[in-house]
Amino acid sequence: MTLIALGKSGQVARELARLGVPCFGRADADLTRPGAVVDLLERTPCTGVINAAAYTAVDAAETDQDAAHTVNADAVDDMARHCAARGI
Numbered sequence: 001m002t003l004i005a006l007g008k009s010g011q012v013a014r015e016l017a018r019l020g021v022p023c024f025g026r027a028d029a030d031l032t033r034p035g036a037v038v039d040l041l042e043r044t045p046c047t048g049v050i051n052a053a054a055y056t057a058v059d060a061a062e063t064d065q066d067a068a069h070t071v072n073a074d075a076v077d078d079m080a081r082h083c084a085a086r087g088i
Contacts, residue, residue, distance in 0.1 A: 004044055006037065006079070007052030016050065023052070031055075031075040032067050038082050049083055051076060 007013040008025030017023045022044075029040035031053055041049065054072055055061055061068035082088075 001048055002046045003048040003050060004046045005050040005052050006031070006040075007054070010052055010054075010056075012050075012052040016052065021050070025053075031071045034070070034074065035078070037075045037079045041079070041082050047088060049079060049088060051079060 003016075003021050005013055005016045005021050005023040006029065008017070008023045008028075013023045013025075024040060024044070029036040031037060053075075055068040055070075
């Protein structure tokens, strides 16, 4: 099994990286950009995806609801649909 993780700087991603799981951050796929996660998954062969990425700045999310929704809902939906279509 070839795992990858979305998210690079958080506690979960740091532990996954310590275990040897390749972790991809904002520089690799800016989840505020529609389609970015699909682009990353298309160019990164894997058999499993762990989502450790999220918009977690609670105060900022109240004023930037669009970005929070894009990262925490739309990008996750794109990721799930892509993985489901490929049996991941």
